[in-house]
Amino acid sequence: MKKKICIILTGLMMTCALVACGKDKKEEVAVDETKTVQEDLVEFINDELPGIATDKDNALTIYNSYFNGTEVDNSALLTDLKSNAIPSLEKYIENLSAIEVETDEVKEVKQAYLMGVQKQYEAMKMVVNAVENEMPDYLVQAEALIVEAQTYMNDYENKVKELAASNQITINSNTISSGTVEEATTEVATTEVAQ
Numbered sequence: 001m002k003k004k005i006c007i008i009l010t011g012l013m014m015t016c017a018l019v020a021c022g023k024d025k026k027e028e029v030a031v032d033e034t035k036t037v038q039e040d041l042v043e044f045i046n047d048e049l050p051g052i053a054t055d056k057d058n059a060l061t062i063y064n065s066y067f068n069g070t071e072v073d074n075s076a077l078l079t080d081l082k083s084n085a086i087p088s089l090e091k092y093i094e095n096l097s098a099i100e101v102e103t104d105e106v107k108e109v110k111q112a113y114l115m116g117v118q119k120q121y122e123a124m125k126m127v128v129n130a131v132e133n134e135m136p137d138y139l140v141q142a143e144a145l146i147v148e149a150q151t152y153m154n155d156y157e158n159k160v161k162e163l164a165a166s167n168q169i170t171i172n173s174n175t176i177s178s179g180t181v182e183e184a185t186t187e188v189a190t191t192e193v194a195q
Contacts, residue, residue, distance in 0.1 A: 055092040116152030
C-alpha cells in the first residue's frame with residue numbers, strides 16, 4: 001500500500017506536443033492514410049486527453065497524498081478515496097471511453113491507455129476493500145493491479161512512439177516516470193523515458 005501510483009498515466013504525459021511534420025505536395029497523394037493517422041494521433045494526444053485530464057489529476061493527487069512516507073490515516077484515506085478519488089477516476093474513464101478516434105492504429109493506442117487507467121481504478125477500489133475489511137491480502141492484489149496498469153501504460157507509450165516514428169510525427173519533450181514533463185532541448189522522433 002506504500003507504493004505511490006506515480007506510475008499512473010506516465011504515458012499521458014506525452015500530451016506534451018506531438019506535431020505532424022509537413023510534406024511536399026508530391027507526397028500528399030501517396031500518404032493520405034499516413035496523414036489520417038497523424039491527425040488522429042495528434043488530436044488524441046494533444047487535444048482530447050488534456051481536455052479531460054482534471055479528473056484524473058484530482059484522483060491521483062488525492063491517492064498519492066496518502067503515500068508520502070508518513071503514517072496513513074485509514075479513516076481519512078477511505079473518505080477521500082470513496083468520496084473524491086474513485087468518483088473522479090470513474091468520470092475520467094467515462095470521458096476517456098467517449099473519445100472517438102478514427103484509425104485502427106489510434107484505436108489500439110487508446111485501448112492500451114484505457115486498460116491501464118481501468119487497472120488503476122481497480123487498484124484504488126482494492127485499497128478501499130483492504131482497509132474496510134482489514135484484509136492485507138487485498139493490498140497485495142492492489143499492488144499487482146498497479147503493476148498490471150504499468151504494463152498497459154508501457155504498451156501505450158510504446159505504441160505512441162511507434163506511430164510517431166512511422167508517421168512523421170515529432171514528439172517535442174520527454175516523458176518522465178514520475179509523471180512530470182520536462183521540455184526537450186531538441187525535437188526528436190521518439191521520446192525516451194527517464195528511469
